[in-house]
Amino acid sequence: MTHFDITKVLLTNFSGSKSAEEQAKELKLGFAEKYKLARLAIGRSLGEPSFPPTAPDASKYPLKGQQLFGSNGEELLWVSLLATNFKTYSPKAEFTIEQLQSMVRDHWHRGIGLLLEDWHEAEGRFEKFVEILVTRRALLAEENSSNEGTEDTWQGVAGSVWLTLGKLVDDGAEARWLVNGKGYAPNIALMGQAGSGKTHTMLKLLEQAQMQSGSPVILLDLGKGDLANNSMLAKQLNATVLRVPEQAIPLDMFYRNEDVDNAAHVLQSFRDSFERAMSSKPGPKQLDAFREALRSIFISKERISLAQIKQALDRYYSEKKIKTDAVIATINDLIQFNLFNPVQTPDEFFRNNWIITFGNATETSKKLAAFLLVDALHNYLKRCPESPLDEYGHRSLRVLLAIDEAKPLLAARHLGLSNLLRLHRSKGLCVMLASQSPDDYEGAADDYLEQIGLPVCFRTNANSPKVLNNMFGSAPNFSALDAGVCLSVLEAGGSMQKIKAY
Template sequence: MTEFNLTRIDRLRYRPTKEAEEFLGDLRSTLIPGDKATVAKLAIGRSLSEQLNTGDIRLPQDAEMGNAIEGTHLFGDDADIWSCLIAIASEAPPADAASFRSLVEGHWHRGAMLLKQDYEDVKKADVDFVVRLAGMVPTGTRTSGSIDTFKEKEGALSIRFGSESIDPDSGEQLSYTVNRPGVSPHLAILGKTRSGKTRTGLDIARQVIVTADLPLLLIDPKGEFVKDGALVRKSEWGDRTLEAFFPGIRALDVPKVPVPLDFLWSSPTAEEQQLAQLAIGFQDSFQKCIRAKGDIKLDLLRQAVLALLEGRRALESRGGQRRPITLDDVLQALTDVAEQSRQSIGSIGAKLNAITSLNMMRPTMSPAEFFSKRWVISFGSASDEPKRLAIFLILDALNSFFMSLPDSGVDKAGNRLLRHLLIVDEAVEILRYRHGALSSLVRKSASKGGIVMLLSQSADDFDQEEDDFLEQMGTVGVFSLSSSSVKTLDGAFGRRMRIEDFSDRALPPGIALVKFPGQNARKILSWK
């Protein structure tokens, strides 16, 4: 029992029955866009919404099982909530990982069958089916983050793929609507060094920023755009800087200049589970940053962060002045918690101490203020572990802030109103660690008015076993590659791809193979 905790739940692999997988797959393709986790949680939630007549949840005897999905991708940032709901619905709390997995798979199957019955009851009428499900959702109130500083751009946002965006055969000018109903606004642009992927991505981003007047966060892991605190002039941009693309952009050269973001911001009225999620998120980011495996020491870190968050909330409830939590505070709280439990802070504490000494984060701005501006944050002179932690904490804060917001509105034509653009250059720097916040932003931020753009050199960078980023991108553009495998591109392009499809011969300079939402892939001249 001591080994059964949220971390174990995240690491377990859960399998639907073949029958459930088939029906939910049909829903994904016809009615409910999203990844496997979205429809899986819909099924589990449907089962939890309807009380069992007798006994506990059980799978049918001799049920054939489908493909597995890892807990971290199934439950995402809400593992604590789902585990509580599943445990409460059981006759007896699960005693170990195996019994919990059995409950999840049982609800997954039962919920899928209930959804199937619901669909048949309304004679497979899509609108009536959605209305029926909406009627099952409990009503209530929610506390959201401030969005006063976010502008929402109304109307269809039509963009070109690069400065030219021309069909090389017909000369036709090509464009598409990035925020139209039913499609993902996110983009992935791949290409080897000097293929033009970054140039194209920035030109697309410029169209979005100028047209919709959005705030921007550009993460620059290798220091391509900022040097010695100043924006870098690029010859390929006519000796211009990022200012030419994004008026008013601010440069941060970390660690020379710390990031002024309150990375552990929480509402004064935050509930206990919200604080627990923040603490777990910090623990997860730190663990991935240093690739640690010591569960006990890492749990001390979670306890330390949670104690700080609870202490700040208690202080504010008594009328005390709010004070942001710093990495120094986390280090001191970790030391205190370790002493109280008669343990040492060990290598976890030593790593935190070393990273803290670099002063990379200075929490002076709330997330609402910070993410309402345009930033390029460069880490060219930062060492690997501090750089990773800073990037992870920034993404954690952006994800937490976005998830606290209500869904953005839609105009009369159904186009989603936009709020923010995130660009990650050299995205492999984050993708290889399977960071939960980036996954959540790709999966969930579209409904909040967010756009995510990922730029990377290789198809292998997106080789996520279950959380396939490329299939969740609305637009995928690929210039010539030097990848040893392109299998990860099969799902995005809807057919088996070959290495030869992305050779220099197939895709000469300026030409990309592009898959727009709802369209067949085609070659596009992106730049000259």
């Protein structure tokens, strides 16, 4: 294989086929950027157990490699996947830039056709389309890893879990929503300005869900940390309160089960989270140095601490004679705080109830701790078997994750949060997000609102994103709502309803 500079890949033009461009118009997936559909198509084709046929032609509208693949480490993954695919079927052939262009075009062309078949099978319904991709088409080992070696001991009890939001304003009937029904996501988004009632309602729903399901609760307060002072709440949830950084989160954030977890993947997740937590974004060379400095300890060590990470970075920078930069400055700041202590395995930690607040944490330390916790939950759920179903298809709830003042996670476009919302319905995860505005969801790399089963909107002057308008069937006016009154849609495809939450 020819060794070419990855920079050349980023500057090279890549295209699909003319016919794929036409077929793509039939896919009503709402992607504003062309590269998103291209990536989905290429990934869909790479999952097939055969090499793609040659595309009939080339589109006149190419994308630069930097736009198609990304430039923050994603490009290495895409090129590696395509190179592996090529060598699987042509082990003795040379892999060149030209060959990479050809493969992209062929996979892009075939992938669009396959996605269109999936779309027709789903009868043009987005939720069913996603379900087909995730449950029947997803062949990647990373997200479908074996359940062998799992340490999971809690699967929950199968049965319906109904949450009562309040009473309908029109007729006074109870406004109820089935969390674990069939055909939609068990995730909740609560939006509204301060004092509108969103946090009060989220806590009420959280208590109901725990009472009916018996599931462990992880409640994160990313705001001022006031929930740590609510002793009645802690008693009702039977939760341990942690005030970070005064108290460390007692979780092995980088836990690996050797049978199913890959050290490189855990390190990559940490690097992504660290990068998003930094106030000034590192460049490609800094990210490469970060990965190389930590590679050995992520392979060889267990229960890695932040102090060990700092030692490894300092040693590498000294050996390579690299000057102090933003990465070192950030780790020097973080090491002053007591963010986590790797004493409990994920199985031990996620079996218990926690209220975790960050009232006195810096913005960087709060983000990093929250990102690592979300990543750890994602990796834990990947190892778990599917939650059991009752005879009516109600899936047991394994973990309830609630995040108050969730804007830092939403704004960071953190992949871990996206993974939780998209991938773990079958594992029994329910996520509740409370933030002050629908605008907090606007512009995310992954449209989180499309993974929401229950939207709950209190008073706010913010504009409603297009996805939220589609869910409500109109452009609702949230600014005229009284305190404690919200708008919601209790059934998929149903009409908007006004609810007196309290």
